[in-house]
Amino acid sequence: MRVFTGARGRDAYNGGVRLNHPPATSLPLSTTRPPSPPPTPVVYREVVEQPDELTERLWRLVLLDDDDHSYEYVIEMLGAVFSYSRDKSFALACIVDTDGRVTLMTGEHDACEAKQGQIHAYGADPRISRCKGSMSAIIEEADTQSA
Numbered sequence: 001m002r003v004f005t006g007a008r009g010r011d012a013y014n015g016g017v018r019l020n021h022p023p024a025t026s027l028p029l030s031t032t033r034p035p036s037p038p039p040t041p042v043v044y045r046e047v048v049e050q051p052d053e054l055t056e057r058l059w060r061l062v063l064l065d066d067d068d069h070s071y072e073y074v075i076e077m078l079g080a081v082f083s084y085s086r087d088k089s090f091a092l093a094c095i096v097d098t099d100g101r102v103t104l105m106t107g108e109h110d111a112c113e114a115k116q117g118q119i120h121a122y123g124a125d126p127r128i129s130r131c132k133g134s135m136s137a138i139i140e141e142a143d144t145q146s147a
Contacts, residue, residue, distance in 0.1 A: 058142035061112040063092070063119070065100045069135050073125035077135065078104070081118045104137070112139045 063074075071093045078089035082104065096102040105115060116137045125131040 057109075058106055059109045059112045059139050060106045060142045061104045061115055061119075062101050062138050062140060063096050063104050064136045064138065065096045066135065068128055068131040069125045070127045071097070072127060074135070077119065077122045081115060081122065106142050109139065 071090070074093040074096065075086060075089040078084045078092055079086065084092070092102050092104065105112060116139055119137045120134050122134045124133050
């Protein structure tokens with residue numbers, strides 16, 4: 001047995017050890033493999049998801065006016081729920097008082113619904129004795145005209 005010492009040749013392909021095999025031409029022809037079957041075609045299926053109607057469209061959250069909440073309540077509530085500044089909250093309070101409604105945000109339905117829940121859970125105005133609960137807010141499609 002001879003150990004490979006770096007020379008190129010047949011010894012380089014058998015790990016450096018010379019093996020006493022017969023030459024490759026002396027193999028019988030019957031040991032050849034049968035032909036491979038033809039490749040199977042690859043089929044790609046396109047998965048088309050149906051868009052969720054509520055998340056694909058934009059929605060707006062609209063605060064409705066009433067006479068049971070003070071300006072100070074609206075300013076505090078908008079600051080707490082939306083982190084709006086006092087100036088922005090005051091401007092929105094003026095609009096809701098003048099127009100009867102004001103859009104507070106536009107976005108996905110779930111986001112509007114979450115903020116609507118926070119508005120409805122904010123509670124009554126302690127400054128007005130007849131006030132029984134939170135202000136009302138509705139969600140409507142953003143592409144519709146506001147009344």
